[in-house]
Amino acid sequence: MYHMLHFCYAFEDYKETADWLLAQTELRPKVAVICGSGLGAFAELLENQTAIPYKDIPHFPQSTVQGHAGRLVFGEFDGKPCVCMQGRFHFYEGYHISKVTFPVRVFHLLGVQTLIVTNAAGGLNQDYKVGDIMFIKDHLNIPGMAGLNPLGGLNEERFGVRFPCMSDAYDKDICSIAMETAKELGYAPFIQQGVYTMVAGPSYETIAECNMLRMLGADAVGMSTIPEVILARHCGLRVFGLSLITNKVVKDYDSHEKANHEEVLRTSQHRAENLQNLVSCLVAKIG
Numbered sequence: 689m690y691h692m693l694h695f696c697y698a699f700e701d702y703k704e705t706a707d708w709l710l711a712q713t714e715l716r717p718k719v720a721v722i723c724g725s726g727l728g729a730f731a732e733l734l735e736n737q738t739a740i741p742y743k744d745i746p747h748f749p750q751s752t753v754q755g756h757a758g759r760l761v762f763g764e765f766d767g768k769p770c771v772c773m774q775g776r777f778h779f780y781e782g783y784h785i786s787k788v789t790f791p792v793r794v795f796h797l798l799g800v801q802t803l804i805v806t807n808a809a810g811g812l813n814q815d816y817k818v819g820d821i822m823f824i825k826d827h828l829n830i831p832g833m834a835g836l837n838p839l840g841g842l843n844e845e846r847f848g849v850r851f852p853c854m855s856d857a858y859d860k861d862i863c864s865i866a867m868e869t870a871k872e873l874g875y876a877p878f879i880q881q882g883v884y885t886m887v888a889g890p891s892y893e894t895i896a897e898c899n900m901l902r903m904l905g906a907d908a909v910g911m912s913t914i915p916e917v918i919l920a921r922h923c924g925l926r927v928f929g930l931s932l933i934t935n936k937v938v939k940d941y942d943s944h945e946k947a948n949h950e951e952v953l954r955t956s957q958h959r960a961e962n963l964q965n966l967v968s969c970l971v972a973k974i975g
C-alpha cells in the first residue's frame with residue numbers, strides 16, 4: 689500500500705506486467721488501441737491473435753461496464769503488430785485514477801510508440817450528428833482541473849518529466865494520415881475535428897452542465913480517454929484519438945430526450961464497421 693500522494697503502482701509493477709505479457713506472445717507491437725464503449729469488436733479482426741482476459745494479467749484491473757469485454761488482444765493488421773484493449777477502465781468504476789491508466793505505461797514498456805484511443809461521446813456541438821466520428825484535436829480535462837490528474841503524486845522519472853507539455857497532446861501528422869484514410873474510404877461526410885472533454889461520471893450531464901461545457905469550447909463529452917492520453921504523453925507515446933458521437937446531449941429545457949447507455953451502445957454498433965475499417969487502415973499505415 690502506497691501513501692495517497694504517491695503513484696499507486698511502483699515501476700516494478702508495470703515492468704512485471706510487461707515482462708509477463710512479452711512471454712505470452714512473440715508479437716512486438718508498435719501501436720496500441722484502446723476501444724471505447726461498444727467498439728471492441730475491432731479486436732476480432734486482428735490476425736494471428738493471442739487474446740488474454742484481464743483477470744489473468746498481473747496487476748490489471750477488471751472491466752465492469754457493459755460494452756467493455758475485458759480482454760487484451762495481440763494480433764496483426766496487414767502484417768503490422770498491434771495490441772488492443774477490448775474494454776477500458778473508468779474512474780467512475782471506483783478505480784484510483786492511476787489504476788485507470790495502468791495499461792498505458794505497460795504498453796510503453798512493451799515497446800509501443802503510438803497510442804490510438806477511441807471513445808463513445810455525447811455531441812455538444814450543434815453541427816454534429818449522431819454517428820459522426822470526431823478526430824480529437826485537443827481536450828478539456830475537467831477532473832484534472834479539480835485535482836484529479838493521473839500524474840499526481842511523486843513523479844516517476846523513468847517514465848517522464850514532472851511537468852509534461854500538453855499543447856501537443858494529439859499528433860498532427862497521424863491526424864492528417866487519418867483524414868487521408870477517411871477520404872479514401874469515403875467517410876469524409878461524417879468526419880469532424882474537435883475538442884473532447886471528460887467529466888468524472890457516471891451520471892450524465894445536466895442541461896446547465898452541457899451549456900457550460902459548450903461555452904468552454906468543448907465539442908464532445910465523455911467519461912474517459914484524457915487520463916490515458918496524459919499518461920501516454922508523459923512517457924513519450926504519440927497519440928491519436930477519436931470520438932464516436934453516439935448521442936446529442938440535451939441542451940434545451942423543452943426537450944424530452946434522455947441520455948442513456950443503451951443508445952450509446954446502439955450507435956456504436958451502427959458505426960462499428962466504419963470505425964473498424966478506419967482504425968485498421970490507420971494501424972496498417974503507421975504500424
Ligand SMILES: O=P(O)(O)O[C@H]1O[C@H](CO)[C@@H](O)[C@H]1O
Binds near residue numbers: 725776910912948
Ligand atoms: O468513453 P467510453 O469508454 O467509450 O464510454 C462512454 O460511454 C459511457 C457512457 O455511456 C461512459 O463510460 C463514457 O465514457
Ligand SMILES: Nc1nc2[nH]cnc2c(=O)[nH]1
Binds near residue numbers: 892934935
Ligand atoms: N458524459 C457523457 N459520456 C457519454 N458517453 C456517450 N455519450 C455520453 C454523454 O452524453 N455524456
